[in-house]
Amino acid sequence: MTTRLYPPSISPLTQTSNKACDVRDHDYALSGNLEIHVHRLPQPITPHASAETVDLGPAHPPREESLKVFNEIESELKKTLLHMKHTYLKHEPEYFAPVQALSDTDLTAFSSSDLEQVRVGISPYGLHLFGKQRLPAMPDSGPAYIHFRAFVGGDGHNEAGVATLHSIHTEDVEEPDGGHRYRAIFTKEDPLEWFDT
Structure with a gap:
């Protein structure tokens, strides 16, 4: 048959x-x-994961599973961070202004022990993990964190159970005067929220 x-x-x-x-x-x-x-017959289109479709849990210190995800994406996270820093330096240097004086080695001298906070959400696609990563070469008094988003596939969209880096957060905020504030390095007080880019 x-x-x-x-x-x-x-x-x-x-x-x-x-x-x-x-x-x-x-x-x-x-x-x-x-x-x-x-x-x-044609099936309805399933919406992409978003802040509206995924219930993102509260921020908390990373546990074993979150640290496992970090370890799986650590190399790609560092590679992407360096690529973004050098790319934005040419076009919008404000994004990475707080860390421009750091060498590439110092910028990426972080590990799982510097992952201070995570938030996790589950969707039909898999697990979405948002992380607040401390950059140990930066002083505590100012911007010293990146926010990243990782994904662990669970339904064939990605290999099941394998973590991938989705993005490192960059923020473009329009100011009341019409200007823009660009940043990719955040402070300890900046909340870890859902982001797409």
């Missing part, structure tokens, strides 16, 4: 079929050679 999936423009019923029935969103036709032809 074989199963064939037909696009909506092709009828699943053939001249050789001897029995047909409609079941919900599928049309089935059983033909003499015992082939089942399936015609799927």
